Amino acid sequence: MKKNFEDLSRELKNKSIRLSHQRLKVLEYVANNRCHPTVDQIYSHLHNEIPTLSKTTVYNTLNTLVDAGMVKQITIEDNEARYDIDTESHGHFKCESCGSIYDFEINIDSFDSKDLKGFKIKHKDVYFKGICPKCISHSNDKSN
Template sequence: MKPSFEDLMHELVIRKIRPSHQRIKILEYLMEHPCHPTVDQIFNDLQKEIPTLSKSTVYNTLTSFMEAQLVRVITIEENETRYDIITHNHGHFKCDSCGAIYDFKINIDDFTAGELSGFQIYDKNVYFKGICPKCLYK
């Protein structure tokens, strides 16, 4: 279940991140674009609304959000860092042909490794690579 905008605002307040104009817009953008945008996509799109926006602000804000565990970083491919509003129990599939990233449900908590008893695990990630149906059948 996707968190509401109010939930996220609440998260910002709880975590003592001041809800500045830029931060709100970036958070809103991430919610409305759960397509794993890159920094450039976020920056280019938001610059239309906020002409004075600086790319530094996008980086700063994403770093704050990451520290607050509001977003996670996906680095399936090097030099292609993408950001994702955190929702639990989903994996990522990257199509090597068209580059699209798909979410899929997966019960990550089922993956417990006996070897890791004694380890404190606070983040589990699963990603697959391959070719998506659109590219396969055309």
């Protein structure tokens, strides 16, 4: 289910999370830009509009939203945290050519391994990497 900004704002209020201007702008950006943005992308976009915004505020806001279960932090590359407004179980595909990240439906709960018997699994994430159709098409156009 796609969450809109108004519903998310109400959810923040219902969870007794302070609705500061900066916090609402970060939430609005993540809700309206479903490209799985990084902190740097969010900060760069909002800094012109809110000159007093700091990266620390963006980090703290995102951590608050993650802790509240309203945003999911995903890490496809070792050193790159991204943020996803869709907190339902789904997979991610990252194009190695253009860097875009795509969501796809998958039944993550069906993944099970007898090798992990006795382990307590806290998170199940599915990430694929490869080349997206747009980049494949672009590559084919260049070679013709």
